[in-house]
Amino acid sequence: MLKNIDPRLYLITGIIIFPAFLFTTDLFIRFLFVIIAVVLNIITGRKFRVLPNILLSLGIIIAHIYPPSGKVYYEIGQFYITQGAIFLGLKKSLLLIGSVYISRFSVRKDLVLPGKAGALFYEIFFYFEKLTELHLKFKKNIIEQIDSKLLEIENSPAIKEGAKTKSPSINSKPCFRQILFFAAIVFLFWGLFGYSHINLWRS
Amino acid sequence: MRSTPSLFKSRETLALLAACCIFLAMIEYIIPKPILFIRYGIANIPIMVSLKIFSPRMTMALVFLKIIGQGIITGTLFSYIFLFSLSGSLASGIAMIIIYRICKDKISMVGVSITGAFASNTVQLIIAKYLIFGKAAILMAPPVLIIGIVTSLFTGIFAELFISKSQWLKTKLSIQGQYAEKY
Numbered sequence: 001m002l003k004n005i006d007p008r009l010y011l012i013t014g015i016i017i018f019p020a021f022l023f024t025t026d027l028f029i030r031f032l033f034v035i036i037a038v039v040l041n042i043i044t045g046r047k048f049r050v051l052p053n054i055l056l057s058l059g060i061i062i063a064h065i066y067p068p069s070g071k072v073y074y075e076i077g078q079f080y081i082t083q084g085a086i087f088l089g090l091k092k093s094l095l096l097i098g099s100v101y102i103s104r105f106s107v108r109k110d111l112v113l114p115g116k117a118g119a120l121f122y123e124i125f126f127y128f129e130k131l132t133e134l135h136l137k138f139k140k141n142i143i144e145q146i147d148s149k150l151l152e153i154e155n156s157p158a159i160k161e162g163a164k165t166k167s168p169s170i171n172s173k174p175c176f177r178q179i180l181f182f183a184a185i186v187f188l189f190w191g192l193f194g195y196s197h198i199n200l201w202r203s
Numbered sequence: 204m205r206s207t208p209s210l211f212k213s214r215e216t217l218a219l220l221a222a223c224c225i226f227l228a229m230i231e232y233i234i235p236k237p238i239l240f241i242r243y244g245i246a247n248i249p250i251m252v253s254l255k256i257f258s259p260r261m262t263m264a265l266v267f268l269k270i271i272g273q274g275i276i277t278g279t280l281f282s283y284i285f286l287f288s289l290s291g292s293l294a295s296g297i298a299m300i301i302i303y304r305i306c307k308d309k310i311s312m313v314g315v316s317i318t319g320a321f322a323s324n325t326v327q328l329i330i331a332k333y334l335i336f337g338k339a340a341i342l343m344a345p346p347v348l349i350i351g352i353v354t355s356l357f358t359g360i361f362a363e364l365f366i367s368k369s370q371w372l373k374t375k376l377s378i379q380g381q382y383a384e385k386y
Binding site: 014015018046060062063064066092095096099100102103104105106107108109111120121123124125126127128130131132134136143144146147148150151153154160163 | 214215218219221222223225226229230268271272274275276277278279280281282283284285334335336337338339340342361364365368369370371372374
């Protein structure tokens with residue numbers, strides 16, 4: 001279902017859901033957003049690594065231990081581990097991690113930008129694909145390997161011609177199920193955002 | 204005074220060097236890092252190479268293309284990471300151009316690289332202070348700056364070696380020389 005989707009659909013969805021994530025003040029809802037963003041990345045073929053995210057969160061939380069605020073949980077020497085400090089650290093780390101995964105979901109490699117800038121980026125990514133054909137062998141001279149690849153690209157009229165060819169546009173219009181999928185994501189984000197704010201007004 | 208030869212203003216060279224930046228950024232992403240916030244900065248090597256063949260304006264264009272291209276490939280275009288990448292790369296790009304313009308042949312790529320890394324890390328630490336870590340960012344400053352200097356030293360050595368040995372660059376520079384002689 002998620003194959004051959006116009007990357008602009010991902011981008012539009014990302015742009016619509018991002019404010020909901022950014023402006024939510026509820027820590028639990030923000031945590032839910034991060035979970036949803038991670039799940040969306042996984043089901044759309046992007047990688048997710050647990051350890052770097054945990055380390056990042058821990059680093060941010062530790063950095064916020066001082067100044068202490070709110071209820072004291074633990075006492076280590078002169079340091080107080082407080083609820084306010086942990087919540088602030090968590091809030092910031094979730095904001096950081098969530099923004100990365102929403103962005104990764106929204107911005108696809110095959111995203112074609114319009115106009116001259118789009119043509120230039122097409123050319124850059126075309127050369128990038130050619131460079132990725134280079135399997136660097138670390139036992140051999142790396143400089144020579146990169147240099148010969150640059151010369152190969154520079155001296156090949158076929159490659160240069162390919163870089164100038166306009167990128168193929170995605171002709172297939174998204175099907176109903178695909179639109180429904182992206183609409184559900186938008187509904188889920190803004191629904192949760194609305195829910196958290198209704199609770200906030202009530203309290 | 205004539206401007207830089209049209210060849211060096213060409214889109215092709217700019218696009219190829221930008222592709223190199225993104226390619227090296229991908230290699231950097233794969234290489235394991237002993238400490239979470241450490242960056243080797245190998246994606247800056249094409250920017251250092253560009254100092255030899257491009258005008259400052261074109262080098263800055265390359266810096267922008269590197270930032271946006273990296274953001275698209277890694278998908279971090281709308282995240283806080285992009286903000287760090289943007290500020291760090293801009294700071295290092297400007298610092299490298301200024302130091303190279305002032306010192307020209309008196310400075311090696313090692314010096315240019317260290318200057319760029321110092322500028323990049325300083326700006327990123329300031330942003331980290333205000334956006335994420337608060338006052339604790341000051342504690343991160345000494346290790347981040349010291350490790351940045353060490354990694355940029357190796358990056359600079361690599362850039363210097365590439366500049367002295369690259370046939371591709373020699374071709375570019377010889378065309379530039381021919382142009383200078385002609386006009």
